[in-house]
Amino acid sequence: MKIIACIKQVPDSEAKVKAENGQVSWGDAPLVINPFDEYAVEGALQQKEATNGTVTALCIGPESAKEALKHALAMGADEAVLVSDPALDGLDTLGAARVLAAAIQKIGGADMVVFGRQTLDNGAGLTPAQTARVLGWPMLGLAGQIKVDGGNVTVERVIEEGRQTVSAKLPAVLSVVQSIGEPRYPSFMGIRKASKATIPVWSLADLGVAAPAAVVTRAELMNPPSRETTVEIITGESPAEIADKLADKILAEKVL
Amino acid sequence: MKTFVYIDHFKGAVQPASWEALGLAKSFGSAVALVFGSGVDGIAQSAFEFGADEVLLVDDPALLDYRAEPFASTLSALAAASSPDLILFPTTARTRELAAMSAVDLGTGVLTDVIALEANGNQLVATRPIYEGKVLEKTVCSGKPVMATLRARAFPKPAAEAGRTGTLTKAEARAEALTNVEGYAVAENVVNLTDAGVIVSGGRGVSNNPSLGLDEMATAHKGFELVGELASVLGGAVGASRAAVDAGYIPYSNQVGQTGKVVSPDLYIAAGISGAIQHLVGMRNAKLIVAINKDADAPIFTQARYGVVGDLFAILPALTEAFKKKLGK
């Protein structure tokens, strides 16, 4: 089975991200593969193993995003492709979906395209379903478990209310969640292979698509109001006394 | 301004944030509620009671189970036919997909997790958290209709007016589906963390009580029982850290944080949770945060308004008792 894992590069989740002069700044924090997309790569690799298939990691981003693709290669992906073009600055999710769909076609299609649930930066979580819609393929979102049987795929979707089992014909687009299993660590061999890999870079001209005009644009960037939090530690002679004082404090805040 | 409000429900149980969206729509002008499903006229009636001027009801056996494609196609067709200026949704797993797909059909954009929405002339400006809430952006959509999914509890819920009615319009479903729903394993206690006003969460600390003489899992179950009892006295929901979920103490649907749910209750009580950044991004917008932890240096105390340095196995039951007395339960 031919599988494509779509990934993005984002500032590490420990980064102190803030708005500075109208730009998002994350200081010297490293850029990493979007943590949700590590699950996508893991899910793709599980299917590769189950079906004796191949995994191609696909990313839109600047040249530096090759590092995120190398992480996917080190985990066990067979190939990687970067789509990079100055005209992609300010891309919105609809544009991303159109560019990804074009790249998926140029790769030669796939039986399954796997995404993470959302990205850590924009966090919209729209791109998987939009890519499915552009391709005209079924969307199986928030999969916690994937089973492929011939030309069909069945997933267990993790939704607010529990789990929903949904099936579709391949090719299909999936997004996966944490229940898929812990992303594997890159092996030593994997890291060596990844460091030697040459990653093709495709421009919009290579894909034969015009620069998508963004429908959604940012007007302003702000830091959230800082919370004055000095903790008041409640003490007492016994748990009962502490609990009594704490309950009074909470009731006085009128949050119940 | 004409606004569509998509009423999200699971097997007839409406996500309360749908009504918050209806309230917001009314503040801009006329509100048309969209109710999709099979056997859902009860929801249409509720929509009138929460303020809808009109309900577009698509009641069709093909829409019994939510599936992205037919729901999106139905929405796109309705939007194309009556050109609303704005379509509002509560933010849920379903609406993210549905809005995403419909936006492709309509060539417009979706603003997700919106916490404020203002009309600036004839432009709508949405405020939304990005980078896990470390930064906020104001964002606009040049397409039409503007689509926005609202974060639960960010907008006030309108009061229902019993018996209120309006115009009920029936519409056709676009039933072409690409997926089959094979079945459900619905959680026994559906946890609605995003809508909860009070959340009591347990972390890895719930399994740490050697004096019980039980194994790890049995201790953790006892610990979560204490968490649950406090939550129930406060009329709240039970949350958890990822460490507790990964250890199998409690299902993933209870997880708060970066890879779980982002919540904004009025009161969040964290017991036996250290306060890793991936947990904090999920709960730091709570109005009041209370932490119970054995370790006085645990980072959770930097976010908390009140703290107790102590054993959750002693403090939680005492707190439950104290609230029982004070709340007359």
Ligand SMILES: Cc1cc2nc3c(=O)[nH]c(=O)nc-3n(C[C@H](O)[C@H](O)[C@H](O)COP(=O)(O)OP(=O)(O)OC[C@H]3O[C@@H](n4cnc5c(N)ncnc54)[C@H](O)[C@@H]3O)c2cc1C
């Ligand atoms: C990509 C990624 C995504 C993640 N997503 C999430 C997420 O969504 N949600 C999340 O929560 N985490 C997430 N994490 C994990 C996060 O980094 C922490 O590992 C996790 O939150 C720790 O959970 P904890 O606080 O329960 O456990 P610990 O850090 O082990 O803390 C346990 C705490 O309990 C206290 N304690 C022990 N016994 C008692 C007792 N008897 N009474 C009182 N206190 C006691 C200890 O002092 C300690 O502070 C993520 C990590 C990564 C890398």
